[in-house]
Amino acid sequence: MKFGLMVSTGPYTHQASDTAFQFAKAALARGHEIQRVFFYHDGVNNATKLTEPPQDDRHIVNRWSKLAAEHKIDLVVCIAAALRRGIKDEVLANGFRISGLGQLVDSGIKADRLVVFGD
Amino acid sequence: MMTDEIPGDEPAGPPGGKVxxxxFVNRKAPYGTIYALEGLEVVLISAAFSQDVSMVFLDDGVYELVKGQQTKGIEIKNFSPTYRALDGYDVEKLYVERESLDARGLTEANLIVPVQVxxxxxxxxxxxxxxxxxxx
Known part of the structure; x- marks a missing residue:
C-alpha cells in the first residue's frame, strides 16, 4: 500500500514525530511504500539541522534524514508554516525540501491512505 | 488570501485524474492555537485541485464560525471573514455538529455562513x- 504521512507537531515535546517515524519504518519493513511525509504546523521544526539533543537521546531530525536517504522518501516542509517559524532552506537538514501546501493535497490524492500524526 | 503557490507546486487534480x-475536520477554537487558521489555508489550497471538499466543525471548532469576532484585544487578525469567501473557492459543503452547537448554547443564527447542521x-x-x- 502507498502511504502519505502528515506530521503536525514539533519534535520532543510531542511523541507524534516519533510515532510517525516508527510507523514509516514498520510500513517499509512490511513492503509498503511511503509516498511522502508532509510536515505542517509545528511539525516543520522536525526539519532543522540546528537541532542538538543530548547524546543519550534519539536524534529525531537525523533519523528522518537517514530514513529518507535509505528509502528515497520525499520529506516536504510546508513553506508558509516554515517561514512563520523561522525554518528556511539554510537550516534544512538533509533530505528535507520546502514546498507548498499543494504537496499535502497531492499526497492525499496519490496515496492510498493519508495518515495524520499530531494533536 | 494566504496562498503560497510556488513553482513546481501545480495542482495534480482532474481533468483526467480521480476525484x-x-x-477537513475543525475541532479547535479559532484563537488560542494556530490550527484553525492553518487548517483554513489547506482548505483554500485544496480547492485548486478540483477535489470533492467538505469542512466539518465539531467541539470548540464551531466557535470558528461564530459571528462578530473581536480580536483587537489579543492583537491577532480576525480571519473569520475568510469563511465567507469559501463559496468563491467552490467549497460549499460546510457541516456543523448539532451536539457541539447545543453544548455551547449556539444556533445556526449565530454563524457567519450558511451551514448544514x-x-x-x-x-x-x-x-x-x-x-x-x-x-x-
Missing part, C-alpha cells in the same frame, strides 16, 4: 464516505 472526497450520528456516516480526512 477524491476530502474532509448534522447530528453526531449523521456526521459519522458522512465521515465513513470520505477518502481523506484531515483534522485540525
Amino acid at each position: 477524491k472526497k476530502f474532509m 448534522l447530528s453526531a450520528m449523521e456526521m459519522g456516516e458522512l465521515m465513513q464516505q470520505q477518502d481523506v480526512i484531515i483534522g485540525f
